[in-house]
Amino acid sequence: MPAETNFKDRILALSPSNDEVTDQLPRYVIDGCYDVINRIKGKDPQYLFKFTQKSAEITGATTALASTGIRELIIVESSEIVCKEVSPAIKDKITSSSSIHYASAKDPVYYILDGSLTIAPTPSSAYYHYIPEYDSDTVNAGATVIGIVGTVETQAFPTEYYEHLVVYAAIKNTEAMINQYLEDDEDIELVNAAQANLASLKQRYESMFGGT
Numbered sequence: 333m334p335a336e337t338n339f340k341d342r343i344l345a346l347s348p349s350n351d352e353v354t355d356q357l358p359r360y361v362i363d364g365c366y367d368v369i370n371r372i373k374g375k376d377p378q379y380l381f382k383f384t385q386k387s388a389e390i391t392g393a394t395t396a397l398a399s400t401g402i403r404e405l406i407i408v409e410s411s412e413i414v415c416k417e418v419s420p421a422i423k424d425k426i427t428s429s430s431s432i433h434y435a436s437a438k439d440p441v442y443y444i445l446d447g448s449l450t451i452a453p454t455p456s457s458a459y460y461h462y463i464p465e466y467d468s469d470t471v472n473a474g475a476t477v478i479g480i481v482g483t484v485e486t487q488a489f490p491t492e493y494y495e496h497l498v499v500y501a502a503i504k505n506t507e508a509m510i511n512q513y514l515e516d517d518e519d520i521e522l523v524n525a526a527q528a529n530l531a532s533l534k535q536r537y538e539s540m541f542g543g544t
Contacts, residue, residue: 339476346502358471364500390458400482404463410440410455420445
C-alpha cells in the first residue's frame with residue numbers, strides 16, 4: 333500500500349457498510365503495530381530489526397533511558413559487540429576481576445536499574461536498539477504517518493506492513509460493529525453478513541504472515 337494512503341479510507345472500505353462505529357481507529361492501528369511485531373518476533377525473529385530504532389551514541393557507563401518512546405529494549409551493543417543482560421543484583425561483581433561475573437571488553441554486559449542503563453566495562457562507544465512506542469495523529473485525515481511518542485511525527489513503522497495495519501484495524505472495527513448490531517437488535521441478516529466479513533478479514537490477516 334502506498335505510504336501516502338489515508339488509513340481511515342482503507343479501513344472503512346474493508347468494513348461492513350463502509351461504517352465506523354467508534355472513534356478508536358487510531359488506537360486500532362497502533363495496537364496493530366504491536367500485533368504485527370509480536371507475530372514477526374514469534375515467526376521470523378530475524379526480521380525484528382526492521383522495526384527497531386537506534387539510540388544516540390553512549391560513551392559513559394550509565395545513561396538514562398527515555399521515559400517515553402521506548403516500548404522494549406532489544407539489544408545493547410558496546411564497540412559492536414552485543415552485550416549480555418545481567419541482574420543489577422550482581423552489579424558489584426561485574427566490575428571485580430576476581431569474580432566469575434566480571435565483564436570484559438570482549439564480553440560486555442548491561443543491566444537496567446531505576447530507569448537507567450548501565451554498561452560494563454565502561455564503553456567508548458555503545459548503542460541500544462529498541463521497539464518504539466508508536467503514535468499517529470493522521471489515521472483519520474491526510475496521509476497516515478506512524479510516528480514515535482514524544483517525537484516530531486515522522487515515519488517510524490515499515491511501510492511494507494501498512495496493509496497489515498489496515499486489515500487489523502478493519503477486523504477490530506468490524507468486531508465493534510457486530511457488538512453494536514447485537515446491542516441494538518439489528519436484523520440477523522446484517523449480523524450474519526458482518527460476521528462473514530469478519531471471518532474473511534481474519535483469514536486475510538493470517539495469510540499475510542504465511543498462515544492459511
